[in-house]
Amino acid sequence: MDPVDIGLWGVPLAILAGAIRVSTPFLFVSLGECVTERSGRINLGLEGTLIFGAMSGYAVAFETGSPFIGVAAAALSGVIFGLVHGWICKFKGVNDIAIGIALMLLGTGLAYFFGKPYIQPVAPKLPSISLGGWSDLPQVQAALQVNVLFLLGAVLAVFLWWMFRSTRVGLVIRVVGDSTDAARAMGIDADRVRLLSTAAGGALAGIAGAYLSLYYPGSWNEGVSSGQGLMAVALVIFARWNPINCFWAALLFGGAGALGPALQSVGVTEGYYLFFAAPYVLTLGLLIATSSPERAMQGAPAELSITK
Amino acid sequence: MNDFKVLSRRTFLGSSAALAGVSAMGGVLGAGSALAQTPLTVGFIYVGPKDDFGYNQAHAEGAAAVKAMPGVTVLEEENVPESIDVQNTMESMINFDGATLIFPTSFGYFNPHILELAPKFPNVRFQHAGGLWTPENPANIGSYFGYxxxxxxxxxxxxxxxxxxxxxxxxxxxxxxxxxxxxxxxxxxxxxxxxxxxxxxxxxxxxxxxxxxxxxxxxxxxxxxxxxxxxxxxxxxxxxxxxxxxxxxxxxxxxxxxxxxxxxxxxxxWNWAGVYTGMIETVQSGGTIDNFVRGGLAExxxxxxxxxxxxxxxxxxxxxxxxxxxxxxxxxxxxxxxxxxxxxxxxxxxxxxxxxxxxxxxxxxxxxxxxxxxx
Missing domain, CATH: 3.40.50.2300 (Response regulator)
Known part of the structure; x- marks a missing residue:
């Protein structure tokens, strides 16, 4: 198949493709953090969990030959990090933000340490589904190579939204997040709910890491994460703790990140450092646009240490 | 605060390097004492991981060739940013490990970091990959690169x-x-x-x-x-x-x-193995490495x-x-x-x-x- 000259159409195409390819780690980490924060805790350690997930997923996929076992291993390692965070934070006087930062450094350090032998080997990659068969353009076909994890993340966003709105589990998490006292009066063990919510959030962050190392960009090295785990935590606030909004925010970040390289490829080459800052400028702009001096942050769980 | 940071990282890397290369190091030290040469401690500093299929790996392959030489102890530190961190790394290699020849291999290490440190340690040789050494710069800085x-x-x-x-x-x-x-x-x-x-x-x-x-x-x-x-x-x-x-x-x-x-x-x-072993041989035989070394395919x-x-x-x-x-x-x-x-x-x-x-x-x-x- 010969490439066709698509000229300026490359920019919207790259933004679309970038939104699909780059957004998945943002999506999983932000959904995970959304669950954790709705229960009233902040886990800033997800960046460490993400990097450790990337390493363990890649290592296990390489050793077993199956990328899916790799994803499962990454999720499991995320659960362990989440449980550690949740367990330590139940003690009196422990600050969840400080523990999160400590766990972020620990996860990163451990991943670098154990990941050394896995930088060179090539692990099997996660498969993708071609949704671009209707087009003759190889560029469109390449852009619409959609990974299963992306679709799973989209479904998960809707599921979590429904869960928080209409299920008992969702209600319990929300009660714990909004008022520990009310939860106690209802006979709910708040610490246990938070422990499990943090573990679930960790699992999702681990999966996000596995996506980075097993699909896109698809290799393990120490620079594989460029801060997606940290940005996703901010993204949750930006998305007002709503899983559906997390999905759109992740798409927006993915697409904006693709803008810089795409503009250079069509000849808009001056000031590329500015275009690389697009996702951050966008966030600032949107946060300012949606902020209000009159009311408090909408949707914020009342037990969250940053809103208390 | 900085000292504490350097110490802890160096200890960590030191122990991991010891785990990885215990046999190789033992071999080198044994051979060194047998030949009774003045032991030479050489430090290599990389900006990224040393097995990245790329720039740092090329330098690390050169360092591995140096490791196999008699009478040389090789120190390596990877993932060192082009910031004050590299000065801390170089200082700790000099003060704690007694390195007298250092290869800071990333372009951005040169100005201002090597330029600031070199006058403080006149007995240490700083060999920088890619920097543009000029005769106004301290004489204990060398620059080498390939075409x-x-x-x-x-x-x-x-x-x-x-x-x-x-x-x-x-x-x-x-x-x-x-x-x-x-x-x-x-x-x-x-x-x-x-x-x-x-x-x-x-x-x-x-x-x-x-x-x-x-x-x-x-x-x-x-x-x-x-x-x-x-x-x-x-x-x-x-x-x-x-x-x-x-x-x-x-x-x-x-x-x-x-x-x-x-x-x-x-x-x-890159083909650093020959270049590095050549430079070490020069130092071991009492010579000085030229301040400005370049070479291409033919060299x-x-x-x-x-x-x-x-x-x-x-x-x-x-x-x-x-x-x-x-x-x-x-x-x-x-x-x-x-x-x-x-x-x-x-x-x-x-x-x-x-x-x-x-x-x-x-x-x-x-x-x-x-x-x-x-x-």
Missing amino acids: IGMGQYLNGVAAGHASVTKKIGFVAAKPIPQVVNNINSFLLGARSVDPTITCQVIFTGEWSLAVKEAEATNALCDQGCDVITCHVDGPKVVCETAAGRGAFVCGYHADQTALAGDKYLTGAE NFIKMSPLGPAVSDAGRAQFEATKAEIMAGGFAAYKGPLKDNTGVEVVPAGAALVETDVAIESIGYLVEGVLGSTS
């Missing part, structure tokens, strides 16, 4: 024969002179095959940004570039992404044949990856002929009349910039035919 642009020129020759769309692509990190020279050389090599070829360049802005490198490679493929090369620290992501999109790949820094398979044309590689500072199966017979022939010309010395990639890509004449008719011309090491313009801008 890797010639390797990119040969990459360009192979690319020129392989390209169908006549568009080739370059994923670049930062617009420093070495990178700019590589981009120019890649295009000029391709234009020696077909003068209508253009080269699209995308700068990612950092030495190692996996996701952005993958996005840049995809964007180049979307625009119809069918041969891709790069100048980033670890070419693994670019090679795998480009080969996955069906484009040919020219490697850089180290041999990436294993990553791109049949799509791999050739690659410009074994660089080498080319074996040609891949996709290189045509005509391509192979021109590749070998050009390589022989370069080996003979005095080869010029930049031949006048030559304009930059804004239309300004940079090399007048009849003039040329040969491989060894120092002007190339401060080059700032992209030549005509390169689509892109350095700012």
Whole structure:
């Protein structure tokens, strides 16, 4: 198949493709953090969990030959990090933000340490589904190579939204997040709910890491994460703790990140450092646009240490 | 606070290095005492991981050759940022480990970090890869580098024969002179095959940004570039992404044949092992290393990856002929009349910039035919 000259159409195409390819780690980490924060805790350690997930997923996929076992291993390692965070934070006087930062450094350090032998080997990659068969353009076909994890993340966003709105589990998490006292009066063990919510959030962050190392960009090295785990935590606030909004925010970040390289490829080459800052400028702009001096942050769980 | 940070990291790395290389170190120390030479402690500092299939791996392979020499203790520290961190690392190598020869291998270590530290430790030799040492700089700083642009020129020759769309692509990190020279050389090599070829360049802005490198490679493929090369620290992501999109790949820094398979044309590689062991021998025999060391293909500072199966017979022939010309010395990639890509004449008719011309090491313009801008 010969490439066709698509000229300026490359920019919207790259933004679309970038939104699909780059957004998945943002999506999983932000959904995970959304669950954790709705229960009233902040886990800033997800960046460490993400990097450790990337390493363990890649290592296990390489050793077993199956990328899916790799994803499962990454999720499991995320659960362990989440449980550690949740367990330590139940003690009196422990600050969840400080523990999160400590766990972020620990996860990163451990991943670098154990990941050394896995930088060179090539692990099997996660498969993708071609949704671009209707087009003759190889560029469109390449852009619409959609990974299963992306679709799973989209479904998960809707599921979590429904869960928080209409299920008992969702209600319990929300009660714990909004008022520990009310939860106690209802006979709910708040610490246990938070422990499990943090573990679930960790699992999702681990999966996000596995996506980075097993699909896109698809290799393990120490620079594989460029801060997606940290940005996703901010993204949750930006998305007002709503899983559906997390999905759109992740798409927006993915697409904006693709803008810089795409503009250079069509000849808009001056000031590329500015275009690389697009996702951050966008966030600032949107946060300012949606902020209000009159009311408090909408949707914020009342037990969250940053809103208390 | 800084001291504490340095100590803890060094202890951590020290213990991991000890775990990894206990047998090798033992062998070296044993041989050293047998020969009863003055023990020499050498430090290597890398900006990224030393097994990145790229720049740092090339240097680490050189360090591994030094490790095998008698009477030498090798210290290595990886992932050292081009910031005050590298000064801390160098100071701790000197103060705690007694290093007297240090190879800080990243471009950005030179100014201001090495320049600040060198006057404080006059008995330590700082050998910097790529920096422009001038006689005004302290005499205990040395600068060495290879004419890797010639390797990119040969990459360009192979690319020129392989390209169908006549568009080739370059994923670049930062617009420093070495990178700019590589981009120019890649295009000029391709234009020696077909003068209508253009080269699209995308700068990612950092030495190692996996996701952005993958996005840049995809964007180049979307625009119809069918041969891709790069100048980033670890070419693994670019090679795998480009080969996955069906484009040919020219490697850089180290041999990436294993990553791109049949799509791999050739690659410009460093060959530091010979260079480093030579320098150590000079020091061990009581000599001094020259402050300004350069070399190319002929001096074994660089080498080319074996040609891949996709290189045509005509391509192979021109590749070998050009390589022989370069080996003979005095080869010029930049031949006048030559304009930059804004239309300004940079090399007048009849003039040329040969491989060894120092002007190339401060080059700032992209030549005509390169689509892109350095700012």
